[in-house]
Amino acid sequence: MASKESTAVIWMLSDSFILSVMLLIGGFLGKSISPFQVVFLVNVMAAFAAIALFSKGKWENIKPQQMKLHIFRGLLGVSSTICFFYALQYLSLAEVTAINFFVPLITSILSVFIFREKPKAYVYIAIILNLAGVMMLLSPKLMASQVTQQNLYLGLIFTLSAVAILVIYNINLKKIGNAEKVVPQMVFAPLYSAVILLPVAIFVWKPLDTTSVLLIMLYGGLLVTKLAARFFAFNKSDLSKLMPLEYAQILFSSILGYIFLQQTQTLLGVAGIVLIVLSSLAHVLFMRFERNSHTKNMKEITND
Numbered sequence: 001m002a003s004k005e006s007t008a009v010i011w012m013l014s015d016s017f018i019l020s021v022m023l024l025i026g027g028f029l030g031k032s033i034s035p036f037q038v039v040f041l042v043n044v045m046a047a048f049a050a051i052a053l054f055s056k057g058k059w060e061n062i063k064p065q066q067m068k069l070h071i072f073r074g075l076l077g078v079s080s081t082i083c084f085f086y087a088l089q090y091l092s093l094a095e096v097t098a099i100n101f102f103v104p105l106i107t108s109i110l111s112v113f114i115f116r117e118k119p120k121a122y123v124y125i126a127i128i129l130n131l132a133g134v135m136m137l138l139s140p141k142l143m144a145s146q147v148t149q150q151n152l153y154l155g156l157i158f159t160l161s162a163v164a165i166l167v168i169y170n171i172n173l174k175k176i177g178n179a180e181k182v183v184p185q186m187v188f189a190p191l192y193s194a195v196i197l198l199p200v201a202i203f204v205w206k207p208l209d210t211t212s213v214l215l216i217m218l219y220g221g222l223l224v225t226k227l228a229a230r231f232f233a234f235n236k237s238d239l240s241k242l243m244p245l246e247y248a249q250i251l252f253s254s255i256l257g258y259i260f261l262q263q264t265q266t267l268l269g270v271a272g273i274v275l276i277v278l279s280s281l282a283h284v285l286f287m288r289f290e291r292n293s294h295t296k297n298m299k300e301i302t303n304d
Contacts, residue, residue: 008237016249027088035085040201045220046190064184074192083162090155093257129279136272
């Protein structure tokens with residue numbers, strides 16, 4: 001049990017880092033290419049890569065058990081990604097990441113009612129502290145000029161739309177994970193996403209330069225890796241325990257935004273980021289303490 005939860009933490013942190021890199025690439029691509037074309041191409045590449053790697057020429061190797069859930073997942077994944085592409089045209093990488101943190105908040109709460117999970121008190125404490133950090137990070141723009149506020153509101157509309165979609169996505173993914181093997185998920189998540197986007201992609205299509213092609217290929221590779229990371233994480237621990245770990249993404253996004261986009265933060269924003277990171281680390285330590293205490297109790301029972 002201890003090994004499974006430690007592995008789940010590693011997978012979840014990997015997922016957060018990959019998402020930060022994907023958002024960074026999405027911000028670059030969205031300035032010159034339609035998000036619909038980008039997301040379509042990325043999912044086509046991811047689907048063909050997954051089929052080539054896992055099918056081995058046999059349908060039985062990739063045959064799904066929950067076709068409707070895969071189709072629904074594809075629609076949700078496409079919708080959330082496009083919303084993020086547009087949000088990144090109005091908000092910084094760190095700000096989009098910060099607002100995205102409403103996803104684990106809502107998902108953790110809903111997991112109690114949908115999956116009958118019982119998160120510990122430290123899960124809720126981590127959520128509250130992280131939300132306080134998010135508000136500190138966003139507060140400078142809320143008090144800025146009218147033009148800046150208009151951009152903030154447009155960015156909020158797209159990001160909060162993505163948040164609502166991702167909450168449903170996580171719940172749907174957990175349901176698939178309980179009834180589906182990993183290989184069909186690797187294949188049909190991007191495949192259905194590409195099929196759904198095909199009509200729109202044809203309408204907005206434009207030629208790509210070499211840089212855009214390379215970035216899209218990188219994005220596609222990251223997407224495949226992220227799909228696997230989240231699936232493995234969700235199947236090794238409770239959803240309510242893993243969700244707060246997504247807050248580590250703010251650290252990754254802040255670093256990447258500063259290095260590649262020269263996006264800096266105010267002192268209050270930095271304090272918010274620090275609060276988010278520290279509360280996430282505390283969450284991990286509480287998980288480890290709980291796990292060690294459980295292991296010790298089991299050994300004592302066995303010895304008795």
